[in-house]
Every structure is written in structure tokens, then in C-alpha cells.
Amino acid sequence: MFTEIRDDFNKEEILALRIADEQEGFIESTLECLQEAEHDRRFIPVGLYMEDTAVGFAMYGMFPHEKNEQRVWLDRFLIDERYQHQGLGKHFLELLVRYLTDRYHCRQLFLSVYETNTAAIHLYKKFGFVFNGELDENGEKVMVKEIHKHDNDDSH
Template identity: 50%
Template sequence: MEIDIHDVSKNNLQEILQLHVAASQENFVESTRQCLEEARECTQYKPVGLYADGEPVGFSMYGYFPREQRLWLDRFLIDEHFQGKGMGTIFLQAMLDTLKKEYPAQAIYLSVYENNLPAIYLYEKFGFKFIDERDINGEKIMKLETAMR
């Protein structure tokens, strides 16, 4: 399987907007439409489509925020039709590789609702650990140390 990460542009916007999680997960992550609106308002965010063999299977959004000096993996979702096939693991690794390449030696932060156990399991599998902080929505913050600074 060939995997790719592409910036969201006018060329792939409609297919990105079609991505969605299962109904049981809708309270855990914003829709791609909401994410893209947020990215228009906050230019630090970079929205990307996650592709397997040329087909869109997921979405992510990340950004570095200089004021707090934090690199955030702010959104990460796999479309409901591709869940349960290992895509979360494959694309989280791809996203982490991308972030480490673009932002060497930066810790990576994300936030997660504490009842989103599958996501927590996935993030912990990659070495993310909870820190004693919550974001503005009450989500618990996790951190991945990527290299010595």
C-alpha cells in the first residue's frame, strides 16, 4: 500500500469534506469542515489529507505555536469506512515522521477526551504520555518527547 500526506487545496477539498468518523466518535473530533474553518482563522494550522493508494482515508491538522512554543497534532481522524484496518497506526506513524522532519527536536502535543479509550490506546502505543494539563475544552493533554533539546 502506498501512503501519502497531501496539503488540503482546492484540488482535494471536496473529497476531504466527505471524510467523517463513525457516529459514536463525533463528540471526540470536529468535522473536517469545522477544522478547515479553524485553519482559515488560525494560519499556524496546516490541514492535510491522508491517502492510501490515492484514496482519501483520513485527515489531520497540525501547527507550531510560537507563543507557547508547542507543536500540536491538533486533529487526527480516519474515515469510518477505513477504521479497523490498521490505518490509524499507519497514518499516525506517517504524521509523526512528518512532524519530526518539519520540526526537528520538538516535543509533540495533542489533546484527547479521557473517555476516548481507543485514541488514548493508539497514542500511548506511540509513546505519548499524559501531562498534568487540560486544553480549553477540558481535554487531557498528552506529550511525546521526540529528541533531546
């Protein structure tokens, strides 16, 4: 389950989420993400929950691209260090891909990742994301997943 973060209802537990030390620099803190979402309302921040416990965070949205195109981005995705290595990254990525595909009726999903973040790249590739040759404004490599109608029926 994931819950949109737009008020103080669950903000404190989201701010308490931490990544492992070796992941520092791969993703902004949840505080930075929430501040960015407050400034740019196209970003939709969500807490990732197992029962009533916040175990992760994601942020997504639809953004303009060239030639009047729109791109759906899974812009941030993290699992708290206390809950890593339990299959939750895979579980929540699958839920998010399905949700974003249904919500936006999109044919592609985009994300970006630093090339040194090999664990994330490995996970994203398992879900069909491939590098498209682009870099984002932070120098991260852009990955895209082509959405096919049967993707919502696949299990990974």
C-alpha cells in the first residue's frame, strides 16, 4: 500500500526513513523530496507501507517533454535501510509500475539512476527498464520501460 503525502498526517514517519550509508548520494533525502514536491505540485510523494509501518518512499508525476509530449516519471524510490533485502523494493516497484500505468494510461515509464547505483539498475532491469541514451539534468542515466497491455498480468 502507498499513501500520498500532502499534509502532516504521515510526514514525520516519512522524514524518519533513511537509506544505507553506501547509498548516500544516489537519492535526495525525504525532506528534500517533500520540499521539492511542495514547490512543484506535479510531483506526487507517497509513503510505502507494510501494514501500518512506513518502509519506503516514492515520488512520481507527469512532466512535459519535447514536442508537446508528456512523460510519466518514477522520480524517487527508496526502501528504508531497516527494511532492505526483504524483497520490498521488488514488491513496491511492481505496485508502482501497475499503478502509474493505470493512472496515466501511459505507454512508457521513465526514471533516472546514477550509473554507479548497480543494485537499483539490476532491479530496474528485472522490470524491463532499459537505458535510452539520455541523461537527466543531474547527469543520471535515463531508463525507460515500454508498457504493453499484458504487463499488468505479468509477475516478476
